[in-house]
Amino acid sequence: MLKCKDVSQRASEYLDGADRPLKWQMRLHLAMCSNCRRFVRHLALTRDLASKVGDVESCSQSQSRKIVQKLRNKS
Template sequence: MLKCKDIAHEASDYVEHHQHWWRRLLFRLHLFLCANCRRFVRHLRLTRQFIRRRGAPASPQEVEQVLSQVESRHGGSTGAQ
């Protein structure tokens, strides 16, 4: 039987299906019996979904710096405006 400590250490492998099937079965059995670990895994999934959706585009200054560098190395504007 897995312990809560095992769940905390292996939760990422569980949500990404990286465990051996037997380990996964034990994991699911533990989750069935333990509300705290179900909450832990739910929060981990939610954290991933939230971070994935927020994205992090570069700032206008960062973009400008790259474009200037590229333009200076190519002796003109980056393509048609």
């Protein structure tokens, strides 16, 4: 069974679509570990928001507010 350290090291691979054995090992661990579930959920949220935002410097004030609101709603 995977340990928390393994989950944190392989979380990106899992979110990218890991092979079946890793996927099931991760799911089993995440079913039992709330801290790792939170970590993977926050990593997924960060990746999702980063892909939508693009270049942060060109982000308008209204877009910034929307991002902050999404973060507050997801927590």
